[in-house]
Amino acid sequence: MVRTSERIAAVTVTPVAFRDYPLLNTVGVHEPYALRTIVEITTESGVSGLGETYGGTVHLERLRRAADALTGMDVWSLNDLIARTSRALGGDTGGGDGMSGMVTGSSTVDRVMSPFDVACLDIQGKLVGRPVSDLLGGAVRDSVPYSAYLFYKWAGHPGQEDDDWGPALDPAGLVEQARRMIGTYGFTSIKLKGGVFPPDEEIAAIRALREAFPELPLRLDPNAAWSTETSLRVARELDGVLQYLEDPTEGIGGMAAVARSTSTPLATNMCVVSFDDLAPAVSEGAVGIVLSDHHFWGGLRRCGQLAAICETFGLGLSMHSNSHLGVSLAAMTHLAAATPRLTYACDTHWPWKRPDEDVVDPAPLRFSEGRLAVPTAPGLGVELDRDALARLHRQYLDCGLRDRDDTGYMRRFEPSFPTETPRW
Numbered sequence: 001m002v003r004t005s006e007r008i009a010a011v012t013v014t015p016v017a018f019r020d021y022p023l024l025n026t027v028g029v030h031e032p033y034a035l036r037t038i039v040e041i042t043t044e045s046g047v048s049g050l051g052e053t054y055g056g057t058v059h060l061e062r063l064r065r066a067a068d069a070l071t072g073m074d075v076w077s078l079n080d081l082i083a084r085t086s087r088a089l090g091g092d093t094g095g096g097d098g099m100s101g102m103v104t105g106s107s108t109v110d111r112v113m114s115p116f117d118v119a120c121l122d123i124q125g126k127l128v129g130r131p132v133s134d135l136l137g138g139a140v141r142d143s144v145p146y147s148a149y150l151f152y153k154w155a156g157h158p159g160q161e162d163d164d165w166g167p168a169l170d171p172a173g174l175v176e177q178a179r180r181m182i183g184t185y186g187f188t189s190i191k192l193k194g195g196v197f198p199p200d201e202e203i204a205a206i207r208a209l210r211e212a213f214p215e216l217p218l219r220l221d222p223n224a225a226w227s228t229e230t231s232l233r234v235a236r237e238l239d240g241v242l243q244y245l246e247d248p249t250e251g252i253g254g255m256a257a258v259a260r261s262t263s264t265p266l267a268t269n270m271c272v273v274s275f276d277d278l279a280p281a282v283s284e285g286a287v288g289i290v291l292s293d294h295h296f297w298g299g300l301r302r303c304g305q306l307a308a309i310c311e312t313f314g315l316g317l318s319m320h321s322n323s324h325l326g327v328s329l330a331a332m333t334h335l336a337a338a339t340p341r342l343t344y345a346c347d348t349h350w351p352w353k354r355p356d357e358d359v360v361d362p363a364p365l366r367f368s369e370g371r372l373a374v375p376t377a378p379g380l381g382v383e384l385d386r387d388a389l390a391r392l393h394r395q396y397l398d399c400g401l402r403d404r405d406d407t408g409y410m411r412r413f414e415p416s417f418p419t420e421t422p423r424w
């Protein structure tokens with residue numbers, strides 16, 4: 001048996017921007033462009049692979065430092081990727097999470113190595129002629145369910161024409177948004193991004209969604225905007241209505257206090273965001289479901305390790321999302337397909353992206369009945385469109401945004417927009 005290595009010859013790191021909608025959350029509102037970074041690794045034998053991650057300045061600078069350290073690395077060695085990334089970062093940690101302050105505390109090394117891990121897997125798959133899901137243990141489902149991700153939103157960005165989704169600022173607007181999203185994609189579960197309006201308004205919105213979609217599981221995620229008391233009141237009022245309540249309040253201690261007094265399952269992508277958080281979360285009984293995300297858990301294989309830990313401790317597993325393009329969607333889909341424990345529909349911001357803006361040919365990424373078929377071509381199964389990459393990079397250069405700042409953008413229109421937590 002011949003053991004061959006496949007060494008990295010070049011890594012390119014390209015920031016891109018795509019148009020975004022004025023989606024509201026507890027820290028503010030999405031700006032007119034979402035920022036991402038596309039990494040492309042090419043090996044000495046000319047095989048290339050793709051990864052996608054956040055696009056903020058601190059993260060981008062770290063990606064570039066890590067990229068420089070990867071030349072000569074064997075694409076089969078995850079251990080070397082971890083070692084090289086840590087050495088390149090040289091203890092530079094904290095900040096630069098690219099999530100407008102909503103997900104802090106994830107591991108910097110894990111965040112930075114993630115897109116390179118995905119790109120190496122893409123290459124490995126191409127080398128052996130198998131899809132990435134096979135490299136992760138094999139697909140246990142041939143399609144992955146995603147949920148309808150509803151947002152309160154303005155009619156359009158201030159100073160611009162109304163966008164094609166129009167406003168959603170009350171229960172009726174959200175039900176209309178859900179009808180359109182479900183009509184287009186066929187989603188069979190619904191998540192509402194909350195923490196925007198006083199809790200009673202969001203309870204009313206969930207009730208309206210329950211009435212309009214009696215069969216569909218519902219989730220509410222206020223991104224820790226509530227106190228323990230408010231969280232418990234909402235949980236009581238929506239008892240039996242929610243599939244899970246996501247990050248009602250802040251921190252492992254706060255979530256544990258809520259968990260002790262409600263039978264509503266609690267999920268998180270805010271208080272358990274790194275391997276260091278797992279032991280305290282388990283010992284305090286803070287959460288029932290961890291929302292994994294390969295972008296900050298260190299890539300696809302590290303998410304497999306997370307799944308094993310969740311299984312050991314009886315925790316459920318689902319998947320978190322931020323604004324993203326097709327490389328991430330393909331990676332999320334392979335990971336979800338190869339994770340037996342991931343039994344909830346995954347989050348995706350996919351509907352909040354114009355279909356004509358991506359860096360890959362979108363053909364393999366078509367939803368049917370709320371599910372995405374797991375790509376079967378070697379690697380991730382998506383091909384880079386170099387003209388589109390150049391266009392979205394040009395858009396990044398021209399748009400002037402360099403860091404996601406939902407609060408700063410909101411304050412341009414509502415100068416007294418609050419930042420104290422909990423808001424309610």
Ligand SMILES: O=C([O-])[C@@H](O)[C@@H](O)[C@H](O)[C@@H](O)C(=O)[O-]
Nearest residue numbers: 025099102221269321322323
């Ligand atoms: O895109 C948003 O506004 C979301 O609030 C996102 O930033 C969160 O990270 C995320 O979707 C969540 O589930 O918390």
Ligand SMILES: [Mg+2]
Nearest residue numbers: 221246247269
């Ligand atoms: Mg969340």
